[in-house]
Amino acid sequence: MAKVAIMGFGTVGSGVYDIIEQNSEKLCRNTYGEEISLKYILDIRDFSDHPRKEIFTKDFDVILNDPEVTVVAEAMGGLHPAYEFTKSLLLAGKSVVTSNKELVATYGTELLETASANNVNYMFEASVGGGIPVIRPLHQDLTANKITRIAGILNGTTNYILYQMFTKNQSFDDALVDAQEKGYAEKNPAADIEGHDACRKIAILASLASGKAVDYRDIETEGIVNITLDDVKYAEKINSVIKLIGYADFLENGKIYSVVSPMIISSSSPLSGVDDVFNAIMVTGNCVGNLMFYGAGAGKLPTASAVVADVVDCVRHRERPKKIGWDKAEGNIMASKDDVEFAYFIRTEDSEDAVKAAFGDVNFISSNDNERVFITQKLSGTQMDKALSELSSIKTSIRVLD
């Protein structure tokens, strides 16, 4: 019998509760027959009316000091006290699983090290892509591959907003209000629309794929707040859509280039068909080529089902923890903007001649009274900066995903 605790009885935590209570028999199949039993739920709120009120506690030390508890699901969110609690539990020899991307992106390296030193697991499948299996497949199924690139639609809120702009012709502002009304966007939507959420997720994926800690603060991050319906119209004209992409390129020189930004995606890419609030992660391996993992990137039961899969994996691997994670990076592992090249979609008020002087011979998507719209050749960061500096107006500049 494996005794488990849940910390945080919000959306994800209550989903974990529902799944464990309703599926304990099925879960046994994957724990070599060992039953999983919930012993505690930690939450500062009052749940004295709950049918299992006897397992609720407001005192973290009850869980920490109970030697019977071997696996804890952290679904509190935020950095504190989630970090302190997780660290204490790992030090006490308990495995911890989490859906908390902020915590994993910020303290993951340290917590993985603590887990390893104490011969327990720290697992985080639900921290990226909600219910989509991606962390474990990257680690296990792609073990024979060198990962060369990851490009993911990692944030459902922004994907919904862009989808509305493309399919309903809504402006960014209207689509945001729509997303807020549907509960897809927070009242303060900055973390989503400015790309910070996607940034933490691509940092986790890049760390896992490279085996070296990628600091999310080193990733240039641009949101979707400047995308307009005119951009949408021109993207459609070239059979493309615009998606917010968390991107990581693992270069042959061992460095990693990572960025979060809107990108132009051709309709021939499977990423282009990822609609509504769905997420998808395209992973490129040197043996396997392009793989895509698609599904619900958030939501109570999808996310909770990923948390529970980690709980089961921890129970299976109590005696011999898995090494799903990464090490501290030594020196600077991040590539510069000159180590990679992108083509760019650009809108400017400058003349065709000015455009050609700056960017060479480009094909114009449109050239009318108001503006020139075109796709550049592939350019390094410095080449792009130089060319842009030669124009007097830039209305839009969006990377094009290969």
Add this chain to the structure above:
Amino acid sequence: MAKVAIMGFGTVGSGVYDIIEQNSEKLCRNTYGEEISLKYILDIRDFSDHPRKEIFTKDFDVILNDPEVTVVAEAMGGLHPAYEFTKSLLLAGKSVVTSNKELVATYGTELLETASANNVNYMFEASVGGGIPVIRPLHQDLTANKITRIAGILNGTTNYILYQMFTKNQSFDDALVDAQEKGYAEKNPAADIEGHDACRKIAILASLASGKAVDYRDIETEGIVNITLDDVKYAEKINSVIKLIGYADFLENGKIYSVVSPMIISSSSPLSGVDDVFNAIMVTGNCVGNLMFYGAGAGKLPTASAVVADVVDCVRHRERPKKIGWDKAEGNIMASKDDVEFAYFIRTEDSEDAVKAAFGDVNFISSNDNERVFITQKLSGTQMDKALSELSSIKTSIRVLD
């Protein structure tokens, strides 16, 4: 040090060789540091010019009787002697991994039982979807879910042919010749175009998802040989494509409905964008909703990378084998055609009145001098048979995927 053998040095086997020889250091990361070393390659052909000629053998008993060899990758294909060799190896306490869908679909239940009785692993990630991780994710990542449906594009050859018909306006016959010229289709293409390959793969997925052996011989299987450019034209008119789908529905009564057939797929489904020779498997779980796994369904290195991931997993789990598999089914687990309902796309020469008399009030996609084209309501198998019997001509009848 884990000593490994490869049986069969064809496309997949030589890919396994390449990956193990070139990536042994990286593979160590996931074997708790244990190195993987190739000790034998079994093939009846002569490889005396090969740089590692000393590890080639034509004698299976050398592998069987070497106690150092603990994991064997079977990449021979076909049923015999792959079955006899695999069985002997498992009985001798060696784990076996395979890309051989025919063997897994035909003898998988017995081989899984033998593996379990001998405390070793029998793994088959590469048998479905080539390099796409789907077997392990179904087992591990979706452990908290009851799988309710699987719908997969499981055969690259047929997907290529249909893709050519849709995008190049090629007839079925021309697209088949094109596929043969490109090496995507065999000279005798029956196993692909008649759906037998997809049938074995959906049988494996359905067995794994339900935990009970689904016999591929119980799955109604229809290929794509009757699909015409007229069908393509009408599918486009309703914003849809036609894909060969391996389908399994896990019903609330515990029974399984499974079929392989062409299906009409709306452009709103992510399956519709799976082009060229790619495969994709849509898995629906009661917690996670729809997930899709997309990638290369065949090819040397993609398939070999899945085989090697299984080798690594076997090395990790030598002492405590994983239970990825299913049990013998007791009694009849297959649902009848009346336990499920589909809408159908139909083309007939009968009159509108005759169609309405048989199918009720339907919306016609087209009604011209030659034919009536329409989508039916959702019908059970018996309802469909009855309605069809009331028409005097049926040019096409294709299921519509929800």
